[in-house]
Amino acid sequence: MNSHVRHENSAADLDAAMQIAIGAAESARGFTSPNPAVGAVVLDSAGRIAGVGMTQPPGGPHAEVVALREAGDAARGGTAVVTLEPCNHHGRTGPCSQALLDAGVVAVHYAVGDPNPEAAGGAETLVSAGVEVTSGLRAQDVERGPLRAWLHRQRTGRPHVTWKYAATLDGRSAAADGTSQWITGPEARERVHADRAKLDAIVVGTGTVLADDPRLTARMPDGSLAAHQPVRVVVGLGDIPADARVLDDSAPTLLLRTRDVDEVLAALAEYTDVLLEGGPRLAGAFLAAGRVDRIQAYLAPLVLGAGTSAVTEAGVHTIGGALRFRHESVETIGPDLLLSLVPAVSDNPDSHRT
Incomplete structure (x- = not known):
């Protein structure tokens, strides 16, 4: 059982966290290709920023894992705000959806769904495990910003x-x-x-x-x-x-x-x-x-x-x-x-x- 009392994050809190995540993603551009430049923020159970992460160069951890490592135990009972739907596949790194579950995160808010069929499905996995999941937070800013080129390549080849x-x-x-x-x-x-x-x-x-x-x-x-x-x-x-x-x-x-x-x-x-x-x-x-x-x-x-x-x-x-x-x-x-x-x-x- 999770002993933390969950803080209900306001829309303003989540929006601010997503802006930080977008900034983190933007700083990773140029270093992550062919992987997407993703940013993630972990809020603790009281709604405070506990960790910020960005996609590392190919072979390195994804943004959610970096943010969770920085947050440590503070992630349990907390919220993750991510620019892209957490991945659900085993590539060079494990699925971020499982990393979020293992960390005890109880809510995930992401901007854009993953169009890659091999990686998609993280949201469904999280929901099935009882995690609150929403999408679309600052989606246009993400689509026009750090994920513009990657999304284009996924959609057009x-x-x-x-x-x-x-x-x-x-x-x-x-x-x-x-x-x-x-x-x-x-x-x-x-x-x-x-x-x-x-x-x-x-x-x-x-x-x-x-x-x-x-x-x-x-x-x-x-x-x-x-x-x-x-x-x-x-x-x-x-x-x-x-x-x-x-x-x-x-x-x-x-x-x-x-x-x-x-x-x-x-x-x-x-x-x-x-x-x-x-x-x-x-x-x-x-x-x-x-x-x-x-x-x-x-x-x-x-x-x-x-x-x-x-x-x-x-x-x-x-x-x-x-x-x-x-x-x-x-x-x-x-x-x-x-x-x-x-x-x-x-x-x-x-x-x-x-």
């Missing part, structure tokens, strides 16, 4: 692709003389590097390498390399110089001798969260193929009047065939704006045309 670009108000990514540094301000560039440190791969074309000689690394504000570096992927049939900075030892690099979008994604099948950074022709090819799942558009308060467009050859020839997106968020970052957009049509996961 392919990596989640974000097209990121920086442009002026008139849609130019470079001036008429080819110069492009710097269209956006330092705050936006710092944000880009912070996001890179959470990715599996960054994709560019050979034209971008030849024109800009980018490093494509994730760097800290002091210029040092971040702890996690995404794989640098260069796409195209042309050659790049042997001394190109993208070939240095700062991060792994993959050269793909193809221009076919689906061949690129097939080669990246082991990855979950992929960023498309350049240039306009490659972006156009991904857009035309319906393989852009999100756009991150950094808009600078500049007008050039001429120069390179942010995208070309996207397969649109009339206004009726325009590729339509809807905005999820608009942020002010220094002097610039960051628009986050997703395809306007979701009935067919492989199409974003209206």
Whole structure:
């Protein structure tokens, strides 16, 4: 028998705990692939935070186990708040549903159900054992946040692709003389590097390498390399110089001798969260193929009047065939704006045309 008197957590308490869990999950992004970046909070029987956990690198414990270990005996009679339904399968680690039962947790609140049939069923196991279980807590924040790419891959079988670009108000990514540094301000560039440190791969074309000689690394504000570096992927049939900075030892690099979008994604099948950074022709090819799942558009308060467009050859020839997106968020970052957009049509996961 459990001797603890159970505290009835208020909606505000659970919401606050989920926000902490989401933050923990976000901090794990980039280190957990192919596993989902999950966050968990354990509240003791009095409703106080006893443990916080996040998914560890593959082979390590899941978020619930980390949080339970931190909570120790305080978990008995307590509540777990988790961003993803606790798993119910024996993989490299045991099922989190059983770990929660063994710890004596009496209530579990999670945001999103697990779409993986091999891992799903944890909620049912918990309910069968008499645990109070609810779902949907801050589900949209989790689906748009730390689990966005993983959920996409589970549902579609392919990596989640974000097209990121920086442009002026008139849609130019470079001036008429080819110069492009710097269209956006330092705050936006710092944000880009912070996001890179959470990715599996960054994709560019050979034209971008030849024109800009980018490093494509994730760097800290002091210029040092971040702890996690995404794989640098260069796409195209042309050659790049042997001394190109993208070939240095700062991060792994993959050269793909193809221009076919689906061949690129097939080669990246082991990855979950992929960023498309350049240039306009490659972006156009991904857009035309319906393989852009999100756009991150950094808009600078500049007008050039001429120069390179942010995208070309996207397969649109009339206004009726325009590729339509809807905005999820608009942020002010220094002097610039960051628009986050997703395809306007979701009935067919492989199409974003209206």
